[in-house]
Amino acid sequence: MSGLREALRELPDAVFADLLESDDAYLLVLDLAGVTAANVDLSASSGRLTVEARRAKDLPAEFRYVREDRPLFLDAEVPLPSDATGEEASAQVRRGVVEVELPKRETTGGHSIPVEDA
Numbered sequence: 001m002s003g004l005r006e007a008l009r010e011l012p013d014a015v016f017a018d019l020l021e022s023d024d025a026y027l028l029v030l031d032l033a034g035v036t037a038a039n040v041d042l043s044a045s046s047g048r049l050t051v052e053a054r055r056a057k058d059l060p061a062e063f064r065y066v067r068e069d070r071p072l073f074l075d076a077e078v079p080l081p082s083d084a085t086g087e088e089a090s091a092q093v094r095r096g097v098v099e100v101e102l103p104k105r106e107t108t109g110g111h112s113i114p115v116e117d118a
Contacts, residue, residue, distance in 0.1 A: 007078035015074060026084050026102045032074065033096040040098060044086020049100070051076045 008017045016031040032040070034055035041052040053074040059065075080086070084102040091100045 003079040004081055007076070011074075011076055015076075024104055026081060026104070028100040028102065030098040030100075031096065032098055035093060035096050035098065037093045040091075040093060042089075042091050042098075042100060044080065044089055044102070047080050047082070049078050049080055049086070049102070051078070051098075053098070 004019065008019060011017055018027075018029040020027040020029070028049070030051070030053075032053050032055070034057060035053045036056055039054045039056055041050075043050045051074060055073075080102065083104045085105050086102065089100065089102045091098060093099075
């Protein structure tokens with residue numbers, strides 16, 4: 001999971017991220033102001049989560065940019081923890097906060113091997 005932590009540190013300064021863990025899943029929370037479900041693309045494959053997001057901005061017709069310091073186009077790929085799976089993952093966006101829930105793989109604890117005296 002240290003690879004994921006390192007990747008989250010490499011996100012642009014305008015992106016804040018938290019990683020939470022429960023017994024059954026991981027929850028990745030990304031603050032992406034101005035982002036809606038329509039302009040976020042998420043995919044998980046080969047042990048990596050890809051996040052592409054664009055900020056929606058409404059520019060009033062009578063105004064033009066003198067300076068633009070709020071652009072956001074995020075194209076990031078972060079490694080998933082080894083026990084996380086993209087299957088049955090879910091995501092939601094609420095007021096620019098993207099929450100991605102990644103279930104943990106079922107782990108088989110193995111089975112006991114009986115040992116007999118010979």
